[in-house]
Amino acid sequence: MDSDIIKLVEMLFSFILEDRNLAEPIKSQLGRLQLPLLKVAIADKSFFSKGGHPARKLLNELADATTGWQAGDSYESDPLFREVCQVVERVLNEFDRDVNIFSLLLESFRQFIQRERKRAEMLERRVVDEADGRAKTQAARARVAAVMDALVAERELPQVVEGWLNKVWHNVLFLTCVKEGTECEAWSRDVRTARDLVWSVQAPMPDSRQQLLGLLPALQERLREGVEAVSLNPFEARALFAGLKEVYRERFALAQEISAQRERQAREQAERELREEATAEQVAPVAEAIAMPEAEVPEEAALPQMEELEQVVAEAGMAPAEPEREGLAALPENDPHWQMTFRLAQGSWFELKRSDEEQFRCRLAAVIRDIDQFIFVNRNGAKVAEFARLELAYALRSAQLMPLDDGMLFERALQSVIGNVRKKRSEGN
Numbered sequence: 001m002d003s004d005i006i007k008l009v010e011m012l013f014s015f016i017l018e019d020r021n022l023a024e025p026i027k028s029q030l031g032r033l034q035l036p037l038l039k040v041a042i043a044d045k046s047f048f049s050k051g052g053h054p055a056r057k058l059l060n061e062l063a064d065a066t067t068g069w070q071a072g073d074s075y076e077s078d079p080l081f082r083e084v085c086q087v088v089e090r091v092l093n094e095f096d097r098d099v100n101i102f103s104l105l106l107e108s109f110r111q112f113i114q115r116e117r118k119r120a121e122m123l124e125r126r127v128v129d130e131a132d133g134r135a136k137t138q139a140a141r142a143r144v145a146a147v148m149d150a151l152v153a154e155r156e157l158p159q160v161v162e163g164w165l166n167k168v169w170h171n172v173l174f175l176t177c178v179k180e181g182t183e184c185e186a187w188s189r190d191v192r193t194a195r196d197l198v199w200s201v202q203a204p205m206p207d208s209r210q211q212l213l214g215l216l217p218a219l220q221e222r223l224r225e226g227v228e229a230v231s232l233n234p235f236e237a238r239a240l241f242a243g244l245k246e247v248y249r250e251r252f253a254l255a256q257e258i259s260a261q262r263e264r265q266a267r268e269q270a271e272r273e274l275r276e277e278a279t280a281e282q283v284a285p286v287a288e289a290i291a292m293p294e295a296e297v298p299e300e301a302a303l304p305q306m307e308e309l310e311q312v313v314a315e316a317g318m319a320p321a322e323p324e325r326e327g328l329a330a331l332p333e334n335d336p337h338w339q340m341t342f343r344l345a346q347g348s349w350f351e352l353k354r355s356d357e358e359q360f361r362c363r364l365a366a367v368i369r370d371i372d373q374f375i376f377v378n379r380n381g382a383k384v385a386e387f388a389r390l391e392l393a394y395a396l397r398s399a400q401l402m403p404l405d406d407g408m409l410f411e412r413a414l415q416s417v418i419g420n421v422r423k424k425r426s427e428g429n
Contacts, residue, residue: 002042005038005041005042006038008041008048008417009034009037009038009041010034011417011420012410012413012414012417013030013031013034013413015412015413015416015417016030016031016063016409016413017030017031019063019405019409019412019413020351020404021063021067021349021404021405021409022063022066022067022409023066023069023070023071024071025071025075025081026062026063026066026069026081026084029081029084029085029088030059030062030063030088032088032092033059033088033091035092036055036091036092036095037055037059039095039097040053040055040095040099043097044099048414051411053099054099054100054102054103054106055099055102056410057102057106058087058091058102058105058106058109059409059410060408060409060410060411061106061109061110061113062084062087062109063408063409063410064408064409065080065084065109065113065116066080066084067349067361067404068349068361068362068363068378068379069081069361069379070360070361070378070379079116080116080379083109083112087105087108087109090105091105119380119381120377120379120380120381121381122381123377123380123381123382124365124377124381125381127365127375127377127381127382127383128365128366128375131366131368131373131375131383131386132366132368132370135368135369135370135371135373136177136178136370137178138370138371139177139316139370139371140174140177140178141174142316143173143177143182143313143316144170144173144174144177145316146312146313146315146316147173147191147194147309147312147313148165148170148173148194149312150304150308150309150312151165151194151195151198151303151304151309152165152198155198155202157198157201157202158201158243158247159243160240160243160244160246160247161197161198161201161244161247163240163243164197164223164240164244165194165197165198167232167236167240168223168226168227168230168232168240169190169193169194169197169226171230172190172193172226172229172230173187173190173191173194175229175230176190182313188306189222190226191306191309191313192306193219193222193223193226195303195304195306195309196215196219196222197219197223198303199303200212200215200216200219200248201247201251202303205251205252205254205255205258206254206255206256206258206259209252209255212248212251216248220241223241223244227240328390328391328394330390331390331393331394335393335397337393337394337396337397338389338390338393340393340396341374341389341392341393341396344364344367344374344403345364346364346365346366346367347363347364347365348363348364348403348404349361349362349363349403349404350362350363350364350376350401350402350403350404351401351402351404352376352384352385352395352400352401353399353400353401353402354400360378360384361378361379361404362376362377362378362384362385363376363377363378363379364376365377365381365383371388372388372389373386373387373388374386374387374388374389374392387401
């Protein structure tokens with residue numbers, strides 16, 4: 001039985017020394033644990049079946065903590081490498097029969113790793129926040145542009161209204177989108193204000209006179225709030241309000257002129273009909289033509305309803321804010337590497353190969369949904385790469401980016417050894 005245990009431990013460490021998750025100096029240190037773990041396995045026959053064995057847990061913790069570690073020019077002075085070396089030395093020097101040494105070393109090593117990870121998490125958080133902020137900014141710009149395009153398309157607006165939209169309301173919508181998103185009441189209110197502003201200078205007069213009179217007090221109050229929200233220069237604000245007031249004065253004057261013209265034409269038509277009853281059928285087409293008010297404002301393209309504006313915002317949100325890298329053809333939906341991009345778990349480790357000379361390990365820190373961007377960091381939390389989804393699929397396809405194996409090292413090694421033994425037995429039969 002001891003002979004079988006020796007062979008099994010030897011096979012386990014052969015797997016460990018070939019594991020591509022670990023850098024060569026780390027493999028060398030872990031390889032030094034073969035003899036102490038062999039002693040444990042011979043003394044405790046539950047070593048291979050007991051997943052929570054302290055010796056197994058220590059080996060797993062050492063491997064897990066060093067997965068993203070890379071050997072630099074002076075790696076011997078790296079704090080993590082030195083800590084691993086100290087743990088291995090203490091096992092070699094202090095372990096005899098008492099397995100409690102593994103538990104003590106495991107607790108001490110975990111405390112060290114927690115301190116290391118806390119520093120890395122702070123840097124990583126800044127990297128992710130910066131990328132997330134950039135994504136929200138890009139998405140907000142796209143959504144605001146979609147609203148503005150829908151409102152001003154095929155319309156000739158007064159210059160002052162264009163000033164309101166470009167200098168004030170574009171910024172109002174942008175700030176609301178970045179701070180609160182497009183699902184909130186504030187966003188709907190601000191979009192409706194922009195629509196009401198355009199409608200107020202496009203509505204047919206005098207038919208919309210009463211509706212416009214009812215809208216203006218609330219509209220002007222919302223415009224005033226927008227001016228305050230974007231801290232517009234008071235001089236510019238007064239000029240915009242004065243210009244808008246002049247536009248409304250002209251529109252109400254036009255409405256009054258058209259109403260008077262219509263009344264005058266109606267009276268003239270009635271008088272003609274009384275005088276020329278005998279030839280009413282001949283006169284009617286002429287009177288009808290005269291009744292058309294020449295001063296009527298020509299009708300513009302129909303203003304989009306709020307539901308339509310919501311739809312263009314949703315479509316702008318679905319499109320990536322940044323174009324994919326040029327030259328990459330779209331992949332079919334059933335492409336395995338394209339599908340893989342939707343299954344990658346945050347925190348997964350990868351090996352990134354930039355060239356034959358430059359390759360390193362990195363971890364998926366975040367997926368920025370607004371622009372479909374994948375952020376990768378090193379073990380210290382610094383950003384080392386970012387990919388759009390299509391770029392990532394091609395990187396996986398070309399093996400430029402390769403996932404590292406998940407799971408605990410000892411368990412993976414044991415599973416591999418058992419699989420190899422079964423395979424040899426089946427081939428022998």
